[in-house]
Amino acid sequence: MKLTQFVQALNEEFSQQTYGEHPEELYEPIRYLMSLGGKRMRPLMTLMATALFTDDWQKAIKPATAVEVFHNFTLMHDDIMDKAPLRRGKPTVHAKWNDNTAILSGDVMLVQAYELLMFVEDSKFKKALKRFNRTAAEVCEGQQLDMNFENRENVSEEEYLEMIKLKTSVLLGYALELGGIIGGGSEKSCDLLYNIGLNIGLGFQLKDDLLDVYGDPEKFGKQVGGDIISNKKTFMLIEALEKADGETKVALNKWLSLKEFDATEKVKAVTAIYDTLGIREVATVKINTYFDKAFEALESLKVDEDRKLILRTFAETLIDREV
Amino acid sequence: MKLTQFVQALNEEFSQQTYGEHPEELYEPIRYLMSLGGKRMRPLMTLMATALFTDDWQKAIKPATAVEVFHNFTLMHDDIMDKAPLRRGKPTVHAKWNDNTAILSGDVMLVQAYELLMFVEDSKFKKALKRFNRTAAEVCEGQQLDMNFENRENVSEEEYLEMIKLKTSVLLGYALELGGIIGGGSEKSCDLLYNIGLNIGLGFQLKDDLLDVYGDPEKFGKQVGGDIISNKKTFMLIEALEKADGETKVALNKWLSLKEFDATEKVKAVTAIYDTLGIREVATVKINTYFDKAFEALESLKVDEDRKLILRTFAETLIDREV
Missing domain, CATH: 1.10.600.10 (Farnesyl Diphosphate Synthase)
Structure with a gap:
């Protein structure tokens, strides 16, 4: 197994995802953000973890994209909150369209992440979902802490580490764990x-x-x-x-x-x-x-x-x- | 079976839901919005539909609250988009706190709706979830159409009916359908x-x-x-x-x-x-x-x-x- 195989499989999958058709104002921003690429670290981690246990890592492709779609949903909403003008060197969704579009397109992306996660096979699905819910809530908690810290004079190292754990790390943890669940670990x-x-x-x-x-x-x-x-x-x-x-x-x-x-x-x-x-x-x-x-x-x-x-x-x- | 029984069961359930603890800035707005009440029509419909098929309608209580939490998530985000100052006669979340809080608390509410839906028993869960995802996406589509219409000179009766179908009606449809699924219809x-x-x-x-x-x-x-x-x-x-x-x-x-x-x-x-x-x-x-x-x-x-x-x-x- 080589990393390039995983990368290729993901690229192919992402190039086929349309996210939805009508109304275009809702789905075009999703295609835009997803087309900006990025390292696709998280779905790669899911595939790598699946392949630890089985050669049939292909069955993890669609669920792996759920993690990436979720991650991009958080970017779309975080960028509104942070008033960020650029993402991956291009205008953010709220800058290119407006805040309302970024709120609503983000919402429907979160729904789509759940839909993609449903490709986990039945016997493993509820565990994958339960852990996804917990992780998703924690990522929101991390973003809230991050915003809280902006208005505070002092933040301790411990508090900072807790914040980045929630905002960033738990999703990387979940990406690997999901692969383990799908692979039958x-x-x-x-x-x-x-x-x-x-x-x-x-x-x-x-x-x-x-x-x-x-x-x-x-x-x-x-x-x-x-x-x-x-x-x-x-x-x-x-x-x-x-x-x-x-x-x-x-x-x-x-x-x-x-x-x-x-x-x-x-x-x-x-x-x-x-x-x-x-x-x-x-x-x-x-x-x-x-x-x-x-x-x-x-x-x-x-x-x-x-x-x-x-x-x-x-x-x-x-x-x-x-x- | 009487309606008051259903109302009572829901009130009790809602009064026990805490939605989350830390950070408080994230979860307090959820408790606030949910405490404003409203008719609770949607979860009532779920319980009524369950009771069409079984006397054990209590098993539908938690999944029914998923529909209400989802509905309130849409209210929290719609109110930002519509710049609405009041909801049920009280300040909206974005007015009482700010837009960022309303975005992020809304996001975590959507996650919680999914978590509550997991109380549907295993054999029926994937169907309930599949239909929930479709409905949730449609509600977003309806809100997008509604916003589009604001900037248009003319909207036909047909377009308007399609919009309210998506924005409002599909969730009432789902509320009853969910009860049917849980009840074993x-x-x-x-x-x-x-x-x-x-x-x-x-x-x-x-x-x-x-x-x-x-x-x-x-x-x-x-x-x-x-x-x-x-x-x-x-x-x-x-x-x-x-x-x-x-x-x-x-x-x-x-x-x-x-x-x-x-x-x-x-x-x-x-x-x-x-x-x-x-x-x-x-x-x-x-x-x-x-x-x-x-x-x-x-x-x-x-x-x-x-x-x-x-x-x-x-x-x-x-x-x-x-x-």
């Missing part, structure tokens, strides 16, 4: 898979925070320093606020409180503070801790070692990624 | 129940349009003439535009085009035009046609006649309602 294996996905998700999000500061501008898709400019309470800033004292603390707080500033200058100055405090190293250690946990859980999974290879390689790519 | 009985609900829904919505013009201000909850003031393309206005000619047409168009006017005067004048054109009678005939279809379908349903009584009485109340 034992209860224990499915739990382990969830755990692997959860830790990959935490490492993945922290890597995102790290790249936003230390990414290579040539390779990084977004503007390096974007989080610094907007005072976003990422792992980097939260750590820095906890570690800084004396002059460093004064300098950091000054940059955070300035209403008007030169963006390049602010990014340079705050990055220098992070350098002084060793935040890059703290983050790297934390990221590795999560990925290590994921690899440990993968180790203990009772399936043929060569079947695990594709998932292990995939996780390694996520650690090393520069984009 | 045959495929044919479930189809008939859907049909009954659909026609009740169409009659119900047209009655709403009628009451907005001809309701008794002492009894009607909302401002009589609200639709006239806002030029809302209801059945009444669409019929009037189709029927009016000569001076009446000129007068009607004048009122529709006026940017500034005395509200009471406009309501009086447009109502007088409706009187001249006999719109009240046209609407009444149409409403009765739909309810007659519902009663016919109920007639042909193969269950004990005395079991049908409660549903028939319920439908009659809807025809005669003044609120």
Whole structure:
């Protein structure tokens, strides 16, 4: 089994999905957002997890797309809430159409995610659905926490990690778990898979925070320093606020409180503070801790070692990624 | 079996539902909206339909609440889109909190509707879910059509009826059908129940349009003439535009085009035009046609006649309602 087979199968499936016809105003934004692509990480994870247990991984294709459609539904609604103008370098749905369209098209996408999940075979369906419901609610909870944090002075590392766990990681956990359920893995294996996905998700999000500061501008898709400019309470800033004292603390707080500033200058100055405090190293250690946990859980999974290879390689790519 | 038993069972169930705990910002708006009450028509219909086939209608209580939670989810999101300040005489969720809260709390409500639907027993669950998905998508389609119509000069009677069918009636159809499925009704009985609900829904919505013009201000909850003031393309206005000619047409168009006017005067004048054109009678005939279809379908349903009584009485109340 090769990753490219999974990618190809998913691309084919996504290219055939029409989502609905009439009224066009409702379904066109869905096709638009889904056509913008993205890494399709989540459905890939579902297929990889299914293939741990069975060669008939094709039966997981449609349910795997449910996870991707759900993920894109959250993007469509989150982008309204965050007033984000761009998604994957293109105008967001609410920017291209309007808020109402993004609300309603998003709603019908959530319904379609449920419809696609129904392709899980009967004997496994209720378990897959039960876990999907829990995960979907948690993703909403994570988004709510994220919004709450914007209006708060202080957010602890623990609170931040809980937020990204809910907003991002549980869905990666579910993506793998769903593959385990469809593949016929034992209860224990499915739990382990969830755990692997959860830790990959935490490492993945922290890597995102790290790249936003230390990414290579040539390779990084977004503007390096974007989080610094907007005072976003990422792992980097939260750590820095906890570690800084004396002059460093004064300098950091000054940059955070300035209403008007030169963006390049602010990014340079705050990055220098992070350098002084060793935040890059703290983050790297934390990221590795999560990925290590994921690899440990993968180790203990009772399936043929060569079947695990594709998932292990995939996780390694996520650690090393520069984009 | 009495209606009050069903009402009591639902009230008890709703009073026990907490919807979720943390973060409070996400779940409090759900409790708020659900606490505003409303007629609870839809879950009542589900219980009534279940009781057509079995005395064990209690097993339908939780799935019935799924329909009500779904309905309230649509209200929460529709109110954002319509910029509505009030719902059941109280501030809407987006007005009391903000748009983001209403979007996200609504999203998690939709997830909870699915979770509650899972209380349908296994052998019947996939059918109930399949039909729920279709209905949910149609309700979104109806809302999209409704928004489209606002920006259009002309809407035909046929288009309007299609819109209210999707936006309102299919969910009433589903509410009854779900009861049929849970109660163990045959495929044919479930189809008939859907049909009954659909026609009740169409009659119900047209009655709403009628009451907005001809309701008794002492009894009607909302401002009589609200639709006239806002030029809302209801059945009444669409019929009037189709029927009016000569001076009446000129007068009607004048009122529709006026940017500034005395509200009471406009309501009086447009109502007088409706009187001249006999719109009240046209609407009444149409409403009765739909309810007659519902009663016919109920007639042909193969269950004990005395079991049908409660549903028939319920439908009659809807025809005669003044609120």
